[in-house]
Amino acid sequence: MTAVDPRVSVQTPPTGPATLRDVVAAYVGLTKPRIIELLLLTTVPVMFLAERGVPALGLVVATVVGGTLSAGSANALNCFYDRDIDERMRRTRRRALPRHIVSPRSALVFGLILGVLSTLMLYLLVNPLSAALALAANVFYVVGYTMILKRRTTQNIVWGGAAGCFPALIGWTAVTGELAWAPVVLFLVVFFWTPPHFWALAIRYREDYAAAEVPMLPVVAGAKTVARQIVAYSYVMVATSLLLWPIAQTGWLYPTAAVVLGGAFLVESHLLLGRSAHTDDVSALKPMRLFHWSNMYLSLLFVAVALDPLLTR
Incomplete structure (x- = not known):
């Protein structure tokens, strides 16, 4: 990735009259x-x-x-x-x-x-x-x-x-x-999911955030610090997701999905942590696999939330 000099303006000039479709x-x-x-x-x-x-x-x-x-x-x-x-x-x-x-x-x-x-x-x-x-x-x-x-x-x-x-x-x-405790648990799942998800993206676009002077964690911290925080939030997220089982009294489908999906998420976060052991260069962490998996994790987990009451009543 080519570094962007924050002193250089990158304003995109108009390329011509905009159409209605534009x-x-x-x-x-x-x-x-x-x-x-x-x-x-x-x-x-x-x-x-x-x-x-x-x-x-x-x-x-x-x-x-x-x-x-x-x-x-x-x-x-x-x-x-x-x-x-x-x-x-x-x-x-x-x-x-x-x-x-x-x-x-x-x-x-x-x-x-x-x-x-x-x-x-x-x-x-x-x-x-x-x-x-x-x-x-x-x-x-x-x-x-x-x-x-x-x-x-x-x-x-x-x-x-x-x-x-x-x-x-x-x-x-x-x-x-x-309101009730069940949606609060799901609120917290998304809350703890957000840092690993977004920091993975911020690693990929670290130079962009640095050029814009936005202090995302991957801009101001080394690879090990970022990776450790991603792993920590991932564990809390998975643990929180399992609380929905007793609180909402779900059937077998949701906790099974939460365990399998959560386990895969933890594996991906630990792979990121493993790469940080060899370098403190954040840009070398190759985070996009974790980013894409984080989208898949949340999607499939909430699909399980919807299907559980239909299939395990």
Whole structure:
């Protein structure tokens, strides 16, 4: 990977008049659809668990659409605030704001409108508690993570990542109208999953974050420190995932999946730790296998959450 000199401007100039298709794609891109997919994956399965079966289709649709709008709002506002960083990072410089397809003011208005629509939709079609939780997640991500933590501390993604844990609570409250320990456990699973997942990606794009002066842990710490913290969070994540078995009184499918998937995650994290024993160069850790597996782990674990009440009733 070629290093990026932070003193050199990498602003991408406009490449010509934007077509309507470009503009629509740019606004969709502001919502970061791939992140939304992952958030919804931790919402719908929890609805199955809360229902102990198949929840009402209309409720699922309202929760999914409302959650999509809420997450899209948070991501668009993140793009608005972080537009200076995005211009300096190769991974993000092709986004709408660095390319000047969407103006900062338009992105801000777009994000705020999505936030209002999501809150109203969840309030009217789901319930006030789910709407309040979605709004709290939005505010925490934009203000807590983007505006306060991201540029100031190496623990930015640890605490800021809590915003991405709220879908588990929202899915549960959409069905039951109240909180319980089961969704709190799943909230914590995602909370402890986030640092290994995101630090693996941050290792890959370490030069980008360094150029943008964002103090992600892999930017300021050596390979051994990063790998040890990834392993530590991985163990806590797996242990937390097993708590759902007694707390939610699941059948055999969920704990089996949690053990198998968790074991594979721990193997991958230890392989990363093993590579750190031979070098303190973070960029030599080859983290993308762990990153891709972390996506697979969370996806399959929450699929097991959804299937368990259907197959083991």
